[in-house]
Amino acid sequence: MHKLLSQILKINSLHCPKVYGKVIVPYKIRDFSTSGTMFKSAVFNLQEASKDQVQEFLDSFDTVLTDCDGVLWIDNNAIAGAADAMNYFRKLGKKIFYVTNNSTKIRSEFALKATQLGFIASPEEILSTAYLVAHYLKGIGFTKKVYLLGSNGIGEELKAVGIRHYGVGPDHVKPDFKSMQPSELDPEVGAVVVGFDEHVSYPKFMKAASYLASEECLFIATNTDERFPKAGSIVVPGTGTLVRAVETCSERKALVLGKPHSYVRKYLESCGLNPARTLMIGDRCNTDIELGVRCGFQTLLVMSGVTNIKELEKLRTDKTPPLPDVVLPKLGDLLTLIQP
Known part of the structure:
Protein backbone atom coordinates (compact mmCIF):
# COMPACT_ATOMS: atom_id res chain seq x y z
CA MET A 1 0.00 0.00 0.00
CA ASN A 102 -22.20 14.00 13.55
CA SER A 103 -25.32 15.39 15.27
CA THR A 104 -26.41 12.30 17.19
CA LYS A 105 -24.68 13.13 20.50
CA ILE A 106 -24.20 16.10 22.81
CA ARG A 107 -20.69 17.39 23.45
CA SER A 108 -20.27 15.64 26.79
CA GLU A 109 -21.22 12.31 25.18
CA PHE A 110 -18.64 12.79 22.42
CA ALA A 111 -16.01 13.64 25.04
CA LEU A 112 -16.93 10.53 27.03
CA LYS A 113 -16.73 8.33 23.93
CA ALA A 114 -13.34 9.82 23.01
CA THR A 115 -12.04 9.25 26.53
CA GLN A 116 -13.25 5.65 26.58
CA LEU A 117 -11.40 5.04 23.30
CA GLY A 118 -8.13 6.42 24.67
CA PHE A 119 -8.26 10.05 23.58
CA ILE A 120 -7.82 12.99 25.94
CA ALA A 121 -10.86 15.23 25.40
CA SER A 122 -13.15 17.64 27.22
CA PRO A 123 -16.66 18.82 26.20
CA GLU A 124 -15.28 22.31 25.52
CA GLU A 125 -13.02 20.85 22.83
CA ILE A 126 -15.94 19.25 20.96
CA LEU A 127 -17.53 21.18 18.10
CA SER A 128 -20.49 19.15 16.86
CA THR A 129 -23.30 20.16 14.53
CA ALA A 130 -25.87 19.54 17.29
CA TYR A 131 -24.10 22.19 19.37
CA LEU A 132 -23.82 24.52 16.35
CA VAL A 133 -27.61 24.38 15.79
CA ALA A 134 -28.30 25.44 19.37
CA HIS A 135 -25.53 28.05 19.27
CA TYR A 136 -26.91 29.54 16.04
CA LEU A 137 -30.55 29.70 17.13
CA LYS A 138 -29.66 31.17 20.51
CA GLY A 139 -27.41 33.70 18.79
CA ILE A 140 -30.21 35.05 16.58
CA GLY A 141 -32.62 35.29 19.52
CA PHE A 142 -34.92 32.49 18.34
CA THR A 143 -37.86 32.07 20.75
CA LYS A 144 -40.30 29.83 18.87
CA LYS A 145 -40.41 26.04 18.71
CA VAL A 146 -38.32 23.76 16.48
CA TYR A 147 -39.70 20.87 14.47
CA LEU A 148 -36.76 18.47 14.60
CA LEU A 149 -36.19 15.82 12.01
CA GLY A 150 -33.19 14.52 13.89
CA SER A 151 -31.97 12.82 17.04
CA ASN A 152 -31.66 13.38 20.77
CA GLY A 153 -28.24 14.95 20.33
CA ILE A 154 -29.75 18.06 18.74
CA GLY A 155 -32.75 17.95 21.06
CA GLU A 156 -30.61 17.98 24.19
CA GLU A 157 -28.39 20.80 22.92
CA LEU A 158 -31.53 22.85 22.13
CA LYS A 159 -32.91 22.12 25.58
CA ALA A 160 -29.66 23.29 27.16
CA VAL A 161 -30.16 26.78 25.71
CA GLY A 162 -33.88 26.91 26.45
CA ILE A 163 -35.24 26.23 22.97
CA ARG A 164 -38.36 24.06 22.73
CA HIS A 165 -38.61 21.31 20.14
CA TYR A 166 -40.54 18.23 19.10
CA GLY A 167 -40.27 15.47 16.52
CA VAL A 168 -37.54 13.19 17.90
CA GLY A 169 -38.38 9.49 17.64
CA PRO A 170 -40.73 7.43 15.45
CA ASP A 171 -43.67 9.03 13.67
CA HIS A 172 -45.51 5.97 12.47
CA VAL A 173 -46.94 5.81 8.99
CA LYS A 174 -50.72 5.43 9.16
CA PRO A 175 -52.76 3.76 6.40
CA ASP A 176 -54.40 7.12 5.68
CA PHE A 177 -51.20 9.20 6.12
CA LYS A 178 -52.15 11.48 3.21
CA SER A 179 -55.15 12.73 5.17
CA MET A 180 -52.98 14.74 7.57
CA GLN A 181 -54.79 17.93 8.59
CA PRO A 182 -53.42 21.45 9.27
CA SER A 183 -54.68 21.06 12.82
CA GLU A 184 -51.96 18.45 13.36
CA LEU A 185 -49.29 21.10 12.89
CA ASP A 186 -48.02 23.11 15.86
CA PRO A 187 -48.58 26.86 15.25
CA GLU A 188 -45.63 27.69 17.54
CA VAL A 189 -43.08 26.08 15.22
CA GLY A 190 -40.78 28.67 13.69
CA ALA A 191 -37.94 26.49 12.42
CA VAL A 192 -37.35 23.09 10.87
CA VAL A 193 -34.02 21.48 11.70
CA VAL A 194 -32.82 18.43 9.77
CA GLY A 195 -30.07 16.20 11.14
CA PHE A 196 -29.52 12.46 11.15
CA ASP A 197 -32.78 10.66 11.96
CA GLU A 198 -32.90 6.87 12.00
CA HIS A 199 -36.69 7.12 12.35
CA VAL A 200 -37.23 9.13 9.18
CA SER A 201 -40.67 8.56 7.64
CA TYR A 202 -43.11 9.96 5.11
CA PRO A 203 -45.17 11.76 7.80
CA LYS A 204 -42.01 13.52 8.97
CA PHE A 205 -41.31 14.75 5.45
CA MET A 206 -44.92 15.94 5.17
CA LYS A 207 -44.69 17.90 8.42
CA ALA A 208 -41.32 19.42 7.58
CA ALA A 209 -42.48 20.56 4.14
CA SER A 210 -45.77 21.87 5.52
CA TYR A 211 -44.02 24.01 8.14
CA LEU A 212 -41.59 25.25 5.50
CA ALA A 213 -44.50 26.37 3.28
CA SER A 214 -44.35 29.50 5.43
CA GLU A 215 -41.49 31.74 4.32
CA GLU A 216 -41.08 32.88 7.92
CA CYS A 217 -40.16 29.37 9.03
CA LEU A 218 -36.38 28.86 9.24
CA PHE A 219 -34.86 25.86 7.47
CA ILE A 220 -31.62 24.62 9.04
CA ALA A 221 -29.55 21.50 8.35
CA THR A 222 -26.66 20.13 10.35
CA ASN A 223 -24.67 18.84 7.36
CA THR A 224 -24.95 17.22 3.96
CA ASP A 225 -22.55 14.27 4.27
CA GLU A 226 -23.53 11.62 1.76
CA ARG A 227 -22.75 8.59 3.91
CA PHE A 228 -21.19 7.46 7.17
CA PRO A 229 -17.72 5.87 7.26
CA LYS A 230 -18.36 2.16 7.71
CA ALA A 231 -16.19 -0.94 7.69
CA GLY A 232 -17.25 -3.49 5.11
CA SER A 233 -19.50 -3.21 2.06
CA ILE A 234 -22.71 -1.92 3.71
CA VAL A 235 -23.51 1.69 2.80
CA VAL A 236 -25.07 3.80 5.57
CA PRO A 237 -26.76 6.87 4.03
CA GLY A 238 -25.81 10.12 5.76
CA THR A 239 -27.72 13.23 6.75
CA GLY A 240 -27.37 14.67 3.25
CA THR A 241 -29.92 12.10 2.09
CA LEU A 242 -32.56 13.54 4.43
CA VAL A 243 -31.64 17.17 3.77
CA ARG A 244 -32.01 16.70 0.03
CA ALA A 245 -35.38 15.01 0.50
CA VAL A 246 -36.75 17.89 2.58
CA GLU A 247 -35.28 20.45 0.19
CA THR A 248 -37.04 18.67 -2.67
CA CYS A 249 -40.49 18.45 -1.12
CA SER A 250 -40.36 21.93 0.45
CA GLU A 251 -38.83 23.54 -2.65
CA ARG A 252 -36.45 25.43 -0.36
CA LYS A 253 -32.72 25.34 0.38
CA ALA A 254 -31.46 24.72 3.90
CA LEU A 255 -28.96 26.84 5.78
CA VAL A 256 -26.25 24.25 6.43
CA LEU A 257 -24.20 24.86 9.59
CA GLY A 258 -21.63 22.04 9.53
CA LYS A 259 -18.41 21.54 7.60
CA PRO A 260 -17.45 23.08 5.21
CA HIS A 261 -19.99 25.90 5.43
CA SER A 262 -19.55 29.43 6.66
CA TYR A 263 -21.08 29.16 10.15
CA VAL A 264 -18.59 26.59 11.41
CA ARG A 265 -15.84 28.69 9.86
CA LYS A 266 -17.05 31.80 11.71
CA TYR A 267 -17.24 29.84 14.96
CA LEU A 268 -13.69 28.59 14.58
CA GLU A 269 -12.45 32.06 13.71
CA SER A 270 -14.09 33.34 16.90
CA CYS A 271 -11.84 30.94 18.84
CA GLY A 272 -8.87 33.10 17.86
Missing part, protein backbone atom coordinates in the same frame (compact mmCIF):
# COMPACT_ATOMS: atom_id res chain seq x y z
CA HIS A 2 2.91 2.32 0.82
CA LYS A 3 4.37 1.96 -2.70
CA LEU A 4 1.01 2.46 -4.39
CA LEU A 5 0.29 5.49 -2.26
CA SER A 6 3.66 6.99 -3.19
CA GLN A 7 2.84 6.65 -6.88
CA ILE A 8 -0.57 8.20 -6.48
CA LEU A 9 0.51 11.19 -4.43
CA LYS A 10 3.05 12.77 -6.82
CA ILE A 11 1.56 15.87 -8.40
CA ASN A 12 3.69 18.49 -10.09
CA SER A 13 1.21 21.34 -10.28
CA LEU A 14 2.32 24.61 -8.62
CA HIS A 15 -1.12 26.18 -8.34
CA CYS A 16 -4.59 24.88 -7.64
CA PRO A 17 -7.86 26.76 -7.27
CA LYS A 18 -9.34 27.64 -3.89
CA VAL A 19 -13.12 27.48 -3.95
CA TYR A 20 -15.36 30.06 -2.29
CA GLY A 21 -18.94 29.24 -3.26
CA LYS A 22 -18.93 29.38 -7.06
CA VAL A 23 -15.93 31.68 -7.31
CA ILE A 24 -12.60 29.99 -7.99
CA VAL A 25 -9.55 31.92 -6.81
CA PRO A 26 -5.99 30.72 -7.46
CA TYR A 27 -3.88 30.07 -4.42
CA LYS A 28 -0.28 29.05 -4.09
CA ILE A 29 0.37 25.63 -2.69
CA ARG A 30 2.25 25.75 0.60
CA ASP A 31 5.78 24.36 0.40
CA PHE A 32 7.57 22.21 2.95
CA SER A 33 11.32 22.66 2.62
CA THR A 34 14.38 21.12 4.20
CA SER A 35 17.94 21.47 2.87
CA GLY A 36 16.63 23.07 -0.30
CA THR A 37 14.21 20.26 -1.13
CA MET A 38 10.81 21.65 -2.08
CA PHE A 39 7.56 19.72 -2.14
CA LYS A 40 5.38 21.82 -4.42
CA SER A 41 2.53 19.36 -4.93
CA ALA A 42 -0.94 19.87 -3.47
CA VAL A 43 -1.05 16.24 -2.34
CA PHE A 44 2.12 15.02 -0.65
CA ASN A 45 2.64 11.58 0.88
CA LEU A 46 4.08 12.38 4.28
CA GLN A 47 5.53 8.87 4.40
CA GLU A 48 7.98 10.00 1.72
CA ALA A 49 9.36 12.80 3.91
CA SER A 50 12.55 12.63 5.94
CA LYS A 51 12.38 12.81 9.74
CA ASP A 52 13.57 16.43 9.56
CA GLN A 53 10.80 17.27 7.11
CA VAL A 54 8.19 15.58 9.30
CA GLN A 55 9.49 17.55 12.27
CA GLU A 56 9.24 20.76 10.27
CA PHE A 57 5.64 19.87 9.45
CA LEU A 58 4.87 19.26 13.13
CA ASP A 59 6.44 22.59 14.05
CA SER A 60 4.35 24.46 11.47
CA PHE A 61 1.04 24.43 13.38
CA ASP A 62 -0.15 25.25 16.91
CA THR A 63 -3.80 24.11 16.64
CA VAL A 64 -5.16 20.75 15.48
CA LEU A 65 -8.73 20.42 14.24
CA THR A 66 -9.80 16.87 13.54
CA ASP A 67 -12.84 15.12 12.19
CA CYS A 68 -13.93 12.12 14.28
CA ASP A 69 -15.79 9.41 12.32
CA GLY A 70 -13.36 7.84 9.86
CA VAL A 71 -10.32 9.66 11.28
CA LEU A 72 -10.28 8.77 14.98
CA TRP A 73 -12.79 5.94 15.10
CA ILE A 74 -15.35 3.95 13.12
CA ASP A 75 -18.54 3.20 15.03
CA ASN A 76 -17.30 2.39 18.55
CA ASN A 77 -13.83 1.22 17.57
CA ALA A 78 -10.77 3.47 17.67
CA ILE A 79 -8.63 3.44 14.52
CA ALA A 80 -5.22 2.02 15.33
CA GLY A 81 -2.77 4.67 16.51
CA ALA A 82 -5.22 7.57 16.29
CA ALA A 83 -5.43 8.15 20.05
CA ASP A 84 -1.66 8.02 20.42
CA ALA A 85 -1.25 10.57 17.62
CA MET A 86 -3.82 13.00 19.04
CA ASN A 87 -2.42 12.67 22.55
CA TYR A 88 1.06 13.28 21.11
CA PHE A 89 -0.16 16.53 19.57
CA ARG A 90 -1.39 17.56 23.02
CA LYS A 91 1.96 16.59 24.56
CA LEU A 92 3.62 18.93 22.08
CA GLY A 93 1.42 21.75 23.37
CA LYS A 94 -1.00 21.87 20.43
CA LYS A 95 -4.52 23.18 20.99
CA ILE A 96 -7.08 20.51 20.08
CA PHE A 97 -10.62 20.72 18.69
CA TYR A 98 -12.74 17.74 17.65
CA VAL A 99 -14.86 19.05 14.76
CA THR A 100 -17.60 16.63 13.73
CA ASN A 101 -20.65 16.78 11.48
CA LEU A 273 -7.12 30.55 15.68
CA ASN A 274 -4.22 31.61 13.49
CA PRO A 275 -5.18 30.05 10.13
CA ALA A 276 -1.60 29.73 8.95
CA ARG A 277 -0.72 27.83 12.15
CA THR A 278 -3.75 25.49 12.14
CA LEU A 279 -4.00 21.93 10.80
CA MET A 280 -7.30 20.37 9.69
CA ILE A 281 -7.37 16.56 9.60
CA GLY A 282 -10.15 14.72 7.80
CA ASP A 283 -11.19 11.77 5.66
CA ARG A 284 -13.37 13.71 3.19
CA CYS A 285 -12.29 16.30 0.66
CA ASN A 286 -15.73 17.88 0.22
CA THR A 287 -16.16 18.64 3.93
CA ASP A 288 -12.96 18.46 6.00
CA ILE A 289 -10.41 19.48 3.38
CA GLU A 290 -12.78 22.03 1.83
CA LEU A 291 -13.20 23.65 5.25
CA GLY A 292 -9.44 23.79 5.67
CA VAL A 293 -8.95 25.33 2.25
CA ARG A 294 -11.65 27.95 2.80
CA CYS A 295 -10.17 28.89 6.16
CA GLY A 296 -6.54 28.93 5.04
CA PHE A 297 -5.58 25.99 7.27
CA GLN A 298 -3.02 23.35 6.44
CA THR A 299 -4.77 20.09 5.61
CA LEU A 300 -4.09 16.40 6.17
CA LEU A 301 -6.23 13.77 4.45
CA VAL A 302 -6.33 10.24 5.89
CA MET A 303 -7.73 7.26 4.06
CA SER A 304 -9.11 5.37 7.04
CA GLY A 305 -12.66 6.58 6.43
CA VAL A 306 -14.59 7.70 3.35
CA THR A 307 -11.75 8.41 0.89
CA ASN A 308 -9.95 5.38 -0.51
CA ILE A 309 -6.92 4.82 -2.75
CA LYS A 310 -9.01 4.63 -5.93
CA GLU A 311 -10.73 7.95 -5.16
CA LEU A 312 -7.38 9.53 -4.31
CA GLU A 313 -6.00 8.40 -7.66
CA LYS A 314 -8.97 10.05 -9.40
CA LEU A 315 -8.38 13.18 -7.34
CA ARG A 316 -4.78 13.21 -8.46
CA THR A 317 -5.64 12.60 -12.12
CA ASP A 318 -8.43 15.18 -12.32
CA LYS A 319 -6.69 17.70 -10.01
CA THR A 320 -10.12 18.53 -8.68
CA PRO A 321 -10.10 21.00 -5.80
CA PRO A 322 -10.10 21.05 -2.86
CA LEU A 323 -6.80 19.20 -2.69
CA PRO A 324 -5.16 18.28 0.63
CA ASP A 325 -1.63 19.39 1.44
CA VAL A 326 -0.47 16.06 2.84
CA VAL A 327 -1.87 12.54 2.97
CA LEU A 328 -1.44 9.46 5.19
CA PRO A 329 -3.15 6.06 5.13
CA LYS A 330 -4.20 6.66 8.75
CA LEU A 331 -3.44 9.25 11.42
CA GLY A 332 -1.49 6.80 13.59
CA ASP A 333 1.10 6.43 10.83
CA LEU A 334 2.39 9.88 11.76
CA LEU A 335 4.06 8.53 14.90
CA THR A 336 5.99 5.90 12.95
CA LEU A 337 7.60 8.71 10.95
CA ILE A 338 9.20 10.35 13.98
CA GLN A 339 10.38 7.28 15.82
CA PRO A 340 14.18 6.81 15.93
